[in-house]
Amino acid sequence: MNENEIRSRLTTKVLGQKVHIYETLDSTNTRAKMLALENAPEGTVVVAEEQTAGHGRFERLWCSEKGRNLTFSVILKPKLPRNRIGMLSIAAGLAVAKAITETTGRRAETKWPNDVLLNHKKVCGVLSESIIRDENIAAAVVGIGVNVNQLVFPQELTDSATSLLLETGRSLDRTQVFGNVLGQLEYWYNRINSGIFDEMLEEWHGLSMMMGKTITLDQQGKLITGVARRIAGDGGLILQSDGKEMKILSGDVTVIRD
Numbered sequence: 001m002n003e004n005e006i007r008s009r010l011t012t013k014v015l016g017q018k019v020h021i022y023e024t025l026d027s028t029n030t031r032a033k034m035l036a037l038e039n040a041p042e043g044t045v046v047v048a049e050e051q052t053a054g055h056g057r058f059e060r061l062w063c064s065e066k067g068r069n070l071t072f073s074v075i076l077k078p079k080l081p082r083n084r085i086g087m088l089s090i091a092a093g094l095a096v097a098k099a100i101t102e103t104t105g106r107r108a109e110t111k112w113p114n115d116v117l118l119n120h121k122k123v124c125g126v127l128s129e130s131i132i133r134d135e136n137i138a139a140a141v142v143g144i145g146v147n148v149n150q151l152v153f154p155q156e157l158t159d160s161a162t163s164l165l166l167e168t169g170r171s172l173d174r175t176q177v178f179g180n181v182l183g184q185l186e187y188w189y190n191r192i193n194s195g196i197f198d199e200m201l202e203e204w205h206g207l208s209m210m211m212g213k214t215i216t217l218d219q220q221g222k223l224i225t226g227v228a229r230r231i232a233g234d235g236g237l238i239l240q241s242d243g244k245e246m247k248i249l250s251g252d253v254t255v256i257r258d
């Protein structure tokens with residue numbers, strides 16, 4: 001991907017106005033956090049064709065074949081109170097799900113906290129990290145990995161990971177997907193930055209593969225089973241378990257019953 005191709009696909013006013021493109025980088029999130037600390041403008045995007053230390057939640061590795069997918073991070077300066085930071089991951093997941101549908105015509109699903117699924121398999125992961133100064137969010141980095149044209153995944157991921165190419169049979173223009181994701185992200189980001197959360201949560205719930213279902217939540221080995229009820233205003237998951245509602249802030253979800 002080069003800057004001219006990317007520029008021709010952008011419909012945004014702020015996101016992607018400055019793009020740093022790298023052939024190889026350790027992690028776009030790590031680079032974007034450094035740029036944010038150096039006061040890079042809001043909307044700056046770091047893109048890498050290949051990451052050597054791309055990571056997800058709980059320091060898990062993010063594996064992505066060079067030149068076939070999208071791995072990028074966006075620097076944001078949200079006007080959100082600190083306790084609303086989880087809304088950024090929700091906005092990013094929704095943005096990717098909608099952009100996939102826009103590009104492929106296929107219905108993508110959201111999965112709490114930060115995944116997007118196609119045909120029940122993970123096609124995108126989001127990792128949001130923030131820089132806190134004086135108890136406020138000075139900047140946030142939203143890292144997004146979308147499997148676009150990858151055909152083969154490591155054996156341990158073949159049942160759980162997929163790509164747009166594998167699901168649609170079509171090789172896609174990565175810059176088109178990128179432009180659509182940034183367009184969607186800017187829209188939802190502007191909504192939440194204006195304090196409007198309900199519309200986004202409603203859309204997210206509408207695309208969710210887990211609401212109203214019985215799920216098991218794995219919190220690094222501690223398992224909780226219950227019914228997924230809704231996403232709270234801070235991005236937490238409201239789970240009904242043993243007749244009580246509780247808010248969950250992190251963990252991995254497996255749907256066990258409809």
Ligand code: BTN
Pocket residue numbers: 026027028029030051053054055056057060062070071072073114124125126127143144145
């Ligand atoms: C997850 O599934 O836990 C989140 C995965 C996030 C991966 C993306 S790829 C671009 C950005 N840079 C990283 O190191 N991670 C995110």
